[in-house]
Amino acid sequence: MKTDQTLGERLRQQGISRRGFLKFCAATASLLALPPGMVPVIAAALEKARRPSVIWLSFQECTGCTESLTRSDAASVEDLIFNTISLDYHHTLQAASGTGAEDARESAMKENWGKYVLVVDGSIPTANPGYSTIAGISNVDMLMEAAAGAAAIVAIGSCASFGGIPHARPNPTGAVSVSDLIKDKPIINVSGCPPIPVVITGVLTHFLTFGIPELDELHRPKAFYGKSIHDRCYRRPFYDKGLFAESFDDEGAKKGWCLYKLGCKGPTTYNACATTKWNQGTSFPIQSGHPCLGCSEPDFWDAGGFYHALSIPTGDTAQTVLYGAAAGVGAGVALGALYRAGKAHAVHQHEKVTINDLEKGG
Amino acid sequence: MTETEFLLWVRGPAFQIATVIFVVGSIVRILEIMILGRKPNLAEARGSAVAGGLRTIITRSWPDRGTFKRSAVTLVSGYVFHAGLFVTILLFAPHILVIDEVLGISWPALPTPLVDATTVITIIALVVVLLHRIKDPVLRFLSRFQDYFVWFLTILPVITGYVAFHRIGLPPPTLIAIHILSVELLMIAFPFTKLAHAFTLFISRWYNGAIAGYRGVNS
Numbered sequence: 001m002k003t004d005q006t007l008g009e010r011l012r013q014q015g016i017s018r019r020g021f022l023k024f025c026a027a028t029a030s031l032l033a034l035p036p037g038m039v040p041v042i043a044a045a046l047e048k049a050r051r052p053s054v055i056w057l058s059f060q061e062c063t064g065c066t067e068s069l070t071r072s073d074a075a076s077v078e079d080l081i082f083n084t085i086s087l088d089y090h091h092t093l094q095a096a097s098g099t100g101a102e103d104a105r106e107s108a109m110k111e112n113w114g115k116y117v118l119v120v121d122g123s124i125p126t127a128n129p130g131y132s133t134i135a136g137i138s139n140v141d142m143l144m145e146a147a148a149g150a151a152a153i154v155a156i157g158s159c160a161s162f163g164g165i166p167h168a169r170p171n172p173t174g175a176v177s178v179s180d181l182i183k184d185k186p187i188i189n190v191s192g193c194p195p196i197p198v199v200i201t202g203v204l205t206h207f208l209t210f211g212i213p214e215l216d217e218l219h220r221p222k223a224f225y226g227k228s229i230h231d232r233c234y235r236r237p238f239y240d241k242g243l244f245a246e247s248f249d250d251e252g253a254k255k256g257w258c259l260y261k262l263g264c265k266g267p268t269t270y271n272a273c274a275t276t277k278w279n280q281g282t283s284f285p286i287q288s289g290h291p292c293l294g295c296s297e298p299d300f301w302d303a304g305g306f307y308h309a310l311s312i313p314t315g316d317t318a319q320t321v322l323y324g325a326a327a328g329v330g331a332g333v334a335l336g337a338l339y340r341a342g343k344a345h346a347v348h349q350h351e352k353v354t355i356n357d358l359e360k361g362g
Numbered sequence: 363m364t365e366t367e368f369l370l371w372v373r374g375p376a377f378q379i380a381t382v383i384f385v386v387g388s389i390v391r392i393l394e395i396m397i398l399g400r401k402p403n404l405a406e407a408r409g410s411a412v413a414g415g416l417r418t419i420i421t422r423s424w425p426d427r428g429t430f431k432r433s434a435v436t437l438v439s440g441y442v443f444h445a446g447l448f449v450t451i452l453l454f455a456p457h458i459l460v461i462d463e464v465l466g467i468s469w470p471a472l473p474t475p476l477v478d479a480t481t482v483i484t485i486i487a488l489v490v491v492l493l494h495r496i497k498d499p500v501l502r503f504l505s506r507f508q509d510y511f512v513w514f515l516t517i518l519p520v521i522t523g524y525v526a527f528h529r530i531g532l533p534p535p536t537l538i539a540i541h542i543l544s545v546e547l548l549m550i551a552f553p554f555t556k557l558a559h560a561f562t563l564f565i566s567r568w569y570n571g572a573i574a575g576y577r578g579v580n581s
Contacts, residue, residue, distance in 0.1 A: 217533070228534070242455045242471035261459055268534035297535075299366035304373060310538060311456045314374040317381055317464040324382045328389025335390060336397025343398070 007208075008047035021046075028205050031198065031276065032213070032223040045209035052208065053112040054119055055105060055146055056090035059139040060132050060166045060175055061122025065157040066092050068194035085204070088116075091134065102135045109149050117207065118150035120178050123159040123166045127174030143181060152186045152212060153178060156200060158295055161189035161220070168301035179219060186212050189219040191271075193295035198276050199224045218298070220270070229266035229292050232274035235259065248289065259286060263307035265294030369539040372546070380546035387553030392561055407576050414575015415568040422567050439490040446484030450477055450520065481524045488517045512555050518544040 005013075011021055025042040029035075034042075058066070070093070087093065088108035089101070096104055108116065120143065125131035129138030147153060155178040158164040166175035179187050190203055203221050206213040213221040230236065238244070238258040245252035245259055258264070266274075269292050273284040286292055291307070294300040304314045363371070425437050451457055455471035462468035471477075492513055495501045522544045526537035551557060 228529070239455070240474040242473055244455065260455070267529075268538070297366075299364055302370070303366050303535075304370055309456065309459050310369070310535070311460055311542070312373070312463045313377040313460065314370065315378045317377065318466070320378050320381045321385055321464065324385030325389060327382075328386040329393065331386060332390040332393025333397065336393050339394065339398050 005051060006047060007049045007051065010051065028202060031202050032206055033226075042205070042209050046205065049208045051086040053086045053088050053108050053116040055088055055108055055116055055150075056093075056119040056121070057134075057139075057142060057146060058091060059120065059122030059124050059143070059160070060173065061157065061159050062165075063092055064194040065121040066090070069197050069200055071197075085117075098135070102137075105146075109146060113149040115151050116149065117204075118146050118153045119156055120153060120160045121156040123163045123173075123175035123177060124181060125166070125173035125175055127172070131173045140181065143178065147178075147182050147185055150185055152188065152207065153182060154203065154207075155179065155187060155189045155191075155219075157195055158191045158193045158298075158300065161191040161218075162298035164193065165301055167299070187219050188212065188215065188221060191218070191220055191225070191296040193293075193300070195296070196224075196272055196276055196278065199272055216270070220296075224272040224276075225270040225296065227270065227272075227275075229269045229271060229274050229286070230264075233266055233286055234274070235286060253289060256289075259289075259291040260309055262291045263305065263309055264291030265297070265300070265303065265306075265310060266292045268310060269294040269297050269300075271296040365533050365536045365539070369535045369542075372539040372542045376543065376546055380549040384549040384552055387550075388558070388561060391553045391558055392565075395562070395565060403576065405577070408578030409575045411572040411576040414579075415572035417575070418571025419564055419567045422570075435490065435494045439487045439494065443484050443487035443491060446480050446487060447516075447520070449480045450484060450523065453477060478524075478527065481520060481527075484520055485517065485524065488513070488520065508555055512551065512557050515544075515548045515551050515555075515557070519548055 008021075022039065022043055025046065026036070026039045029039045029042055086108075089105040091097075091101055094101060094104065122132075122139075124139045124143055126140065129140055132139045134142060155161045159166060159175070160178050163171075163175050163177045163180070166173055167177070177189075179189070188203055188207070190200055192199070199221075202224065203213065206221065206223070213223060216222050216225055218225075230239070233239075235256060235258045238256070239260055243252065243255075243257040244261040245257045246261060247253065248262065253259075260267075264286065266286065273292070274286070277284045277287070293306050294303060297303075303310070304312075308314070430437055449472065452461075453472040454477045455474065458468050458471050492510075495505055495509070495513075519541060522537070522541040525531065526534070526541040529537060531537075532540075548557070552560075
């Protein structure tokens with residue numbers, strides 16, 4: 001595969017029509033909330049873009065992020081765009097293995113030093129470097145070495161972005177996110193467990209055309225993570241009306257009412273699920289009747305249970321109230337007895353004043 | 363401490379601590395009053411103490427025309443913020459969910475936009491109450507630190523709740539955590555400050571009416 005071909009040339013070679021290409025650019029512009037005037041700009045920038053070298057490192061992960069990306073509709077233009085980047089190293093997808101695979105990574109890094117995009121999925125163990133290694137190289141070492149020559153790092157998935165499931169309590173491997181280790185490179189977090197495929201390609205398109213997109217405080221692109229699931233949820237009117245499903249098979253659930261009471265984390269979760277949806281816009285968890293788990297947020301695994309609403313106390317409060325009431329009655333009765341004793345004592349000490357006493361005093 | 367850990371601490375240990383202090387404190391304060399008792403009244407009853415007590419609980423909850431003329435601001439803003447607190451605390455869906463989880467009882471919620479509007483009205487009424495307290499020379503003279511402190515503890519959960527609902531400024535889990543924490547502060551202070559009037563007002567009104575009723579006075 002020639003690496004000096006532009007993306008436009010490559011697409012034409014693959015038989016993608018100009019019309020199909022512009023449709024993709026228009027879809028991307030609307031996805032990124034850019035004005036329609038930006039469509040030609042995106043097209044021009046993408047046309048001229050050389051296939052950027054992408055090195056994809058997989059650390060403590062489940063391959064769900066890669067699955068999410070590769071299981072998106074195989075014939076989509078996004079998929080072709082992804083084919084059109086030069087994915088020089090991805091140990092799940094590449095044919096080479098062993099020394100050959102590592103050689104590919106090293107030569108790609110050498111040839112594109114300072115220019116390649118480093119994509120990371122999975123968290124990095126710090127408790128013991130031996131917990132996760134690739135070709136005998138610990139994850140920390142490989143990340144540090146690859147990050148040094150990267151133009152930017154894209155952390156794909158909640159593990160790479162925030163530590164994810166390996167980072168969940170008690171975090172036996174001392175798992176950390178990419179941004180915990182790398183401080184001197186631009187990092188884009190594309191969180192989610194897994195992230196939405198179109199968000200991954202959208203972020204990449206933005207990076208190729210306009211550079212680093214506008215990010216929120218968690219380094220996530222605002223275009224996709226700027227609004228909460230709750231704000232964009234088609235069940236929101238039911239929340240506002242106070243109509244909730246109480247269980248997974250009650251009348252409310254059948255009528256499609258709000259899933260807040262079943263533990264939906266939509267109000268505190270920022271992602272594009274409610275708008276872009278999954279499986280080519282077919283559906284998303286809430287639409288299929290399940291509350292949002294909040295997978296694109298830090299520590300979503302430890303947020304007090306998937307099926308408990310966010311505002312609910314985690315302890316056994318009924319028991320606390322019961323014991324508290326018993327202790328309160330005990331303490332109250334004891335204090336009351338003490339006061340009564342004091343009162344009785346005061347009455348006992350009271351001496352009656354007679355006329356004679358007054359005369360004596362006078 | 364990450365924002366999720368903060369929220370979990372607030373929902374977990376902190377809420378349990380606040381609940382213990384609130385429950386133990388409230389019961390102790392009420393029992394203190396009840397057990398202290400009164401001397402037996404040897405005078406012959408000319409009316410019913412029970413009827414008088416109940417009647418006064420009701421009649422004193424309704425302002426008479428004289429009070430309204432004397433202190434219309436206190437009366438109107440006082441009623442508005444108390445009613446507002448009732449609506450925002452007890453008729454907001456997520457709050458009912460908490461009560462259901464803790465006590466196992468629930469009731470229908472009001473539509474969220476209605477509760478949202480009530481919150482704004484409640485905040486305005488509470489601000490009016492404070493301004494009136496500061497501006498009125500008599501009220502200012504009578505006010506001590508605790509009066510301003512309990513005002514602050516009362517308005518804090520309303521404001522943090524409004525901010526958390528509209529997710530202004532901070533990450534949502536942090537906003538919810540701050541809101542719950544402000545309620546926990548209120549719960550802890552409740553039995554030991556003037557806020558305890560929520561319980562004691564019924565005792566004192568009952569007592570006033572009961573004495574009058576016992577002696578046959580039309581209270």
